[in-house]
Amino acid sequence: MEGWCPRVTQAACSAWFVEKKDPGDVECLTEILQRIGQAPARVVAQANSDAVHDRYALETDVARKMGIFGSPTFACGAEIFWGDDRLEDAVEWCKSH
Numbered sequence: 001m002e003g004w005c006p007r008v009t010q011a012a013c014s015a016w017f018v019e020k021k022d023p024g025d026v027e028c029l030t031e032i033l034q035r036i037g038q039a040p041a042r043v044v045a046q047a048n049s050d051a052v053h054d055r056y057a058l059e060t061d062v063a064r065k066m067g068i069f070g071s072p073t074f075a076c077g078a079e080i081f082w083g084d085d086r087l088e089d090a091v092e093w094c095k096s097h
Helices: 005-018 026-035 040-047 050-066 084-096
Strands: 073-076 079-082
Touching: 005 026, 026 040, 073 084, 079 084
Parallel strands: none
Antiparallel strands: 073 079
């Protein structure tokens, strides 16, 4: 892994919940990736690779087995936190366990 997942996650959540933009929209995603210093064309090509698609399917299966069916959902071990308003609770719970 390249180590920038926390930055892109924070930027995507900010775009989604604060700026009311869809981080899945190509224009918004491009802006997010540029903002965190990543090359959008490279990242999108990697995201569309077979390896990433296979990993996505695997992680989706894990989420389904945990009972996750919507977003945003935050998990720390088996503890599940639903909704953007629970992010701070999730972070505090994870720090304390």
